[in-house]
Amino acid sequence: MDKIWSGLVEHRRRSLATTIADLFQTDPSRFQTFSCETDGLLLDFSKTALDETGLNALVELAEQAGLGARIQEMFRGEAINVTEGRAVLHTALRAPGGAEVRVDDEDIMPQIHETLQRMEQFAQALRRGEVSGSTGAQFTDVVNIGIGGSDLGPVMATLALAPYCDGPRCHFVSNVDGADITASLAGLNPETTLVIIASKSFTTTETMTNAATALSWLHTALGEGANQHLVAVSTALDKTAEMGIPQERVFGFADWVGGRYSLWGPVGLPILIAVGRDNFRAMLGGAAAMDQHFKTADLRHNLPVLLALVGIWHSNICGYATRAILPYEQRLARLPAYLQQLDMESNGKGVTLEGHRVSRTSGPIVWGEPGTNGQHAFYQLLHQGTQVVPAEFLIGAEGHEPELSHQHDLLKANCLAQSEALMRGRSAEQARELAVSRGIADADLDRMTAHLTFPGNRPSVTLAYPRLTPFVLGQIIALYEHRVFTEGTIWGINSFDQWGVELGKELAVDLLPLIQGGTDSSKDGSTLGLVAKLTAPNPET
16 A cells, blocks of 8 residues: 555656646546536536546555455444444444344344334324423423534534424533523423433433533423423433433434434434424435445445545645535535534544554544635635645535525525636736736736735535435435545544543543642642632632
């Protein structure tokens, strides 16, 4: 593999003089060659500096990394999460009926389908008013308390599928900052509010702290009837029982589903309640279709693989440290944050599967905002800044507001214009002509020409789809899940553990007594100084 890596670096060096725009000039069919489509989802990566030589080398890199075998191992339920000795089977949560997936020689699909049916029965009964609160009032609001994967997925998907939400209103609490739960509960009626507590272990500090606050809020209004307003997504049946949650209202999932990959199962209960059975199943169907494509398509025509290879090219060969996720779809406003966790928690690793230091950059920084808001915030840096940021645009052919189709046309025009502008830029000659047309002359002309020049040659990919339906949302999420797995495989890291989140949580437990008035001379001067500042009496209170 080292030879392929070095060959790619050398190829990049030799081709630096050729711009992305030049590639289109020399190859009129470049879009057809450097795009790929499955089930209506189109990935266009023609506005990158990749040519046939570079792409072929990247495909060979994936082959040498054993990607094909790793894909099959994951779908077969082998323990590819080697640091925790676990299978990785979020794909099984959306597998169609009749599928068989074995873990430790046991077919897990009957258990998955049984849990899904329980979820659907509960959600449908809740939506119809057959499951009600302690006073008999129908639930109008659902508050989901979780953090990380137990929050970001349901938040993102529920917002994305707002046109399909015809069930109780869903609210989400994650931050241990009391402002979060205070704002979420404000204006809600305890008699008509259901609280879902999502924590596999039922010990997550932030979640259980917020759960205690919510339970107190319910108890104050409803007394012992508060327990009828609770549901748990957890495997800790002893702890859920201690809280008084009936077992039939507890939905668990196995350890072969990581938190950030878990919205397809019980963690997705708020989505199911919001959009109903058919739409939730459609989302699972979109993901299952992408799973099948990822599993069977050859690497050169495989959307998740191609998106990953573009990421490898930009991160490792071009040296670009970040990637911007730019959905031109307001309802995908939380997708950048969701993908930030998916990508950075999965591939933010510095150690290989064998325990050696990773020899190349892994885990780019992922960030973004929906367009067109971002255009008036950070696109200045994308176009004229000193750092190149590969952009990943998402755009639908249609919106959900046909009466406002002219606004969606404007949205599409903005999206396509931004990717074109990033690629083409504006030459100094064009900038000078523009400056002259604006009446600028003499000593100011050179200065304004420099300001009006855009370097261009900045890469982007575009993901285009017919309309943001539940099926399409499932496709998009699964596409990015498999992209992360592919990149991790090429880097030789484990994309399915997250040891990096542990240390800070352990230290927080140690620090809490100190903040509450204790002493600890072993802490560094900065920490002790900050504790003193943050615990000093406030003369204004």
